[in-house]
Amino acid sequence: MPRLTIDGKPIEVPAGTNIIEAARLLGIEVPHYCYHPGLSIAGQCRLCMVDLDNAPRPTIACNTQAADGMVVMTDTERVRETRRSIMEFHLINHPLDCPVCDQAGECWLQIYYMKHGLYDPRMVDDKVHKPKAVPLGPHVMLDAERCILCSRCVRFCDEITGTGELGIFHRGDHSEIGLFPGADLTNKYSGNVVDICPVGALTDRDFRFQVRVWYLDTARSICQGCARGCNIEVHTSRRRPHHAQGRRVARLKPRYHAEVNRWWICDEGRYGFAFVDDASRLTFPVRREGQAVHELLWDEAIPAVADALRRHQPDEIALLASPKMANEDLWAVRALAERLGTARVAFRVPPAAGGDQDDLLIRADKNPNTRGAELLGLDGDAAAIMADLRAGAIKCLWIFGHDVLHAAWPPAEAFEALTRAQTLIFSGTNASSVSALAHLVLPAAAWVEREGTVTNFEGRVQRFRRALDPLGAALPEHELIGRVLATLGAPVSATRAEHWFRALAAAVPAFAGMTYASIGDTGQMVSP
């Protein structure tokens, strides 16, 4: 473990640590563009220059490994002057179109110019012109004039996805990022190049021109797109609803987690939030009688659900929970099953098509909480429930979110089963062919509208936070189940997600001792 000093402060770091990372550990920022901890060292931007006490001139920190006895100075006059020069070189051909650039507000040219540049511009000659607004693929737009040629995106496609779509073409100040002939940026992780682009060269086609980034709010969350549980940030636009036609979720961004997803997320997860602000959202409870549809208040809907459940014998009732539900919701489902006295509880509905999987992040299981549902004891036989419903043995079914008419089951049989139910209750976020058949429809809050935890395929329990208010009258499922339980006379003390989690942690050995505080921001593994 080399010991060195940086700006006079001693530190010991693991062998192989470069000076940028060593300085970061001391809270010292060495400005840089091309360096990214997840990619190989390029050493091209030349911004991360620092002084070493024995070197005749500044050295790039990214390609210099910490060594025993090294004396590093990140803030000498010579280093400051070098940074100023490098900033000027980066900007002489830059279009300076910040007012119309999506990156403005989170652009490292802006940030570092204010911090390390602040020179008086001297460039009066014509700038080099390059292609603008070039779609590289379904998600990414290139403005080659804004590009500083740090090559992060090229290295990402070479080293992380191994797809190699991008290259740097031409030479000198005519160099530009581009696609190799015949290639499109269609790899499953293409959105990450926008995240790692330090400037406005690569922008997100879904996000661009929607909202200025300084109007965004941020909540820490977990992607619900598959069993990996990638750590993300949910960026929401609440203060300027007119900027994005009412769209509240502006974008999802990866959040670093050393063991789950490092710096990356897949495109499917990144762009899988459209349902949250979709017109198909369920926003109020509904009772359907024949063709007649009645909007209900919760004070009407909850007793209606309780009455319907009371009308049936325990073994006539089944609950079809979902691995898309949070642990807290699933524990509430289990409490409901116990209260009703039914053992007919399941969560596994086979998808119509098998999911893809790769060696990087993407899991075939497209549910965020299959492991949690297993651990919480909900793993019954869903196919048997559907068969018993069709046979008339089950008369009341509560479906949580599943679209059983678009699963791997024969749709005609599933349809017949649903139409034979005397009471069909559906709770979920969005209208579907199942909600259209349900006698009682209960609007559920989407994951970005509530707190909760999910357990990923490795057994890591992770928290997601509330980024938005629920749309309309929607409620988190644990809450609406809790209200039903209370109406049924059960002693329910849990009102918030955290209460439900406390209850399940007290009862289920895999979660023993876990609390929201102990899960923290990095998650916690279930007990084996």
Place this chain on the structure above:
Amino acid sequence: MTEKILTRNFGRADSHTLAVYRETGGYKALDKAAAMQPAAIVEEVKKSNLRGLGGAGFPTGMKWSFIPRGHTGPVYLVVNADEGEPGTFKDRYLLERDPHALIEGMIITARAIRSALGFVYIRGEYVEPWRRFSTAVREAYEAGYLGRGFDIVVHRGAGAYICGEETGLISSLEGLKGWPKLKPPFPAIKGAFGAPTIVNNVETLAHVPHIVNRGAEWFASLGTKTQGGTRIYSVSGRVKRPGIYETSVGITLRQLIYDEAGGVAGNGRLKAVVPGGSSAALLSADEIDVTMDVDGLKNVDSMIGSAGVIVFDETVSIPDALVVVARFYAHESCGQCTPCRESTGWIYKMARRIAEGHGRKEDLDTILDVAKRGAGTTICAFYDGAVGPYISYIEKFRGEFEALIPRA
């Protein structure tokens, strides 16, 4: 007059053939080298004071000794025949007129560094040199000099100056874009295809058989205290007899221009000289009493580089010359490092604007400041090479530039 060594056969018919090379003592050094331990060959070359003749002037024997001791995997010998420095055309003559000298030098060098495979990276525009050299390689295989523990692959470049930079050359050889590589690791540790690699210039290796044959002391005695031997100077521009001249590295620039190349052409009056390829700082007419070795030119803040001498008579416009040079560096910058990529283009635009009569009075200082700020901040020496002319052309002939700038 110095004995001609590298160019001794250049006047003979068919000097490029194996027959002529052998008749004149060729391939005799191989037997002697075969009897020497690799370390003894390295030691001999170190003692000879042979320095790299491609541009950087690094001591050749020392470079060879950087191959890690005890390394068991492949080691590659790469010959830099990408002669691209403006004003330099000596390697072309060697490849065309005495290709076997390079092959013999490579075989001996390969023994010294324990390499079984050599690559010769020939500048793409050098068609005839490539043909001649390829024929010579075929002859050497047929005669059994090659193919017995050492092979040569001939590779043609595609026309980029930066591929003459040793790590840019390696990238290009590997099939990548010709971008110089970060150092460390240096090529001798991790070079072509990840293996320890020695990159040497054509002329450097052509000297090796002679050093083995006649000894390090003999070679060292031909030159100066810090650099042994002769070298081939390419002399062009406004001289009466442009061409290549092999002399001791102890010759002065004045002797080279007036005694060898016949004196100044044009209007006959010397204005300035580029002493070592376009990247070398310009010398004014009163700075030519310097020895043409590595240290001689370092002492006047220029460099011998590739020994390409370009002579300007008084009719040459220095601002126009700077435009030509600046255009070259802007065109050839690989674009990898920001300072070089951006400022070569910027300086070219400013230099052109001044030459066209649209300069502003602050432009000259801006060019000087930009050049100095970028110097030493990049991966390779390309930009430092560009800075040499930017600064020296303006500082030594500032009045000529100022005369072109309109008064406000």
